[in-house]
Amino acid sequence: MSHFDQTRREPLLSEQAYLHSSTRKEADLADPALLALLDDPRRDASHSRGLQWDFACMALELTLQRYSGGEHLERVASYAQYTFVQFETFFRRHPAEKLKPWDRDHYQYILWLLTLAVCFGLETRIADIAHWTEREDEQAQDELLHQLFSRLDQTFNGGPLLFPEAFEHLLPGLDYAEQRGVNALTEYLSHWPASVKGCYWHDRHQHAEAGFFGYWALEAALVTVLWGIDDTPYRVARFYPAALVMHARYQRHDQRFPDQELAKRRPGWMYPSGTPCPWPGLWRCDEQPDLQQLIQHTAPFPHVNGKTVHWLLLRTHLTEEDWKRLG
Structure with a gap:
């Protein structure tokens, strides 16, 4: 088994296809001839607009492709930051253009961009995404987007789901009852493959030259992080980007988006057994408050009596007495 096969996150991605497609995208995004076309006065506005849009979409696909290929997060x-630069350039040059949520592919772009912004701690980009999204049109009403944007202090009109077949199982996850959220995300991931059949990138893995960039339910990561859901029951689900969620929590990006209800339910993020410890210190078991343990950086949080429990950081700076007591 090659190193690529061991490190890739998308099992359907071959090394040859990955290298060919990602190298081509990198070359196109830096091609001086293509860049010159963007400002060529001899080209009509629609051609320039289309090319700039292609650049933005290509950057987004490349970001997902790098994740699928197992690149360090x-x-x-x-790449995510570069993607936002490309979208920002497009919407600055073409201010009349918007992401149209009633378009299935545009709807997916909104969810992808929100997920990248949240999981990589790019909170200033949230307002940009809201600005780029059409919100005034009468078709711009959707309960899922309303809930997501509201959670991020942005506005979007609520209403019936624009794509109920795709997202009806995700909506119940936007709840502060933990088990309800777990059940909703588990159900959503089981239905996810059927929900994306109408998307332009569906079935790309079957065509070597199609630029396959992976199958990921990124919105499941978005809901998991923003609603503080323990993803242990569905962490190994096929289309769940677990490494992205792990990164967001390890870097404490989830804490960039505070929420009163979440804070009341959980006074700080609790890490389940088996998760690598993000920083060394004294941790307390939530299920057994009297159980406190010194846990080193990257060491997996322990199980208790063979069961998954949750660990809450008490403090990182330990006193001499702590060290003596904990040995």
Whole structure:
């Protein structure tokens, strides 16, 4: 088994297809001839607009492709930042253009961009996404987007789901009852493959030259992080980007988006057994408050009597007495 096969996150992505497609995208995004076309006065506005849109979409696909290929998440984050630069350039040059949520692919772009902004701690981009999204048209009403944007202090009109077949199982996850959220995300992930059949990128893995960039229910990561759901029951689900959620929590990006209800339910993020410890210190078991343990950086949080429990950080700076007591 090659190194790529061991590190890739998308099992359907071959090394040859990955290298060919990602290299081509990198070259196109930096091609001086293509860049010159964007400002060529001899080209009509629609051609320039289309090319700039292609650049933005290509950058977004490349970000997801790098994630699928197993790239380090700090590097994937840099691609995400570049993606936002490309979208920002497009909407600055063409201010009349908007992401149209009633378009299935545009709806997916909104969810992808929101997920990247949240999971990589790019909170200033949330307002940009809201600005780029059409919100005034009478078709711009959707309960899922309303809930997501509201959670991020932005506005979007609520209403019936624009794509109920795709997202009806995700909506119940926007609840502060933990088990309800777990059940909703588990159900959503089981239905996810059927929900994306109408998307332009569906079935790309079957065509070597199609630029396959992976199958990921990124919105499941978005809801998991924003609603503080323990993803242990569905962490190994096929289309769930678990590494992205792990990164967001490890870097404490989830805490960039505080929420009163979440704070009341959980006074700080509790990490389930098996999760690598994000920083060394004294941790308390939520299920057994008298159980406190010194846990080192990257060491997996322990199980208790073979059961998954949750660990809450008490403090990182330990006194000499702590060290003596904990040995």
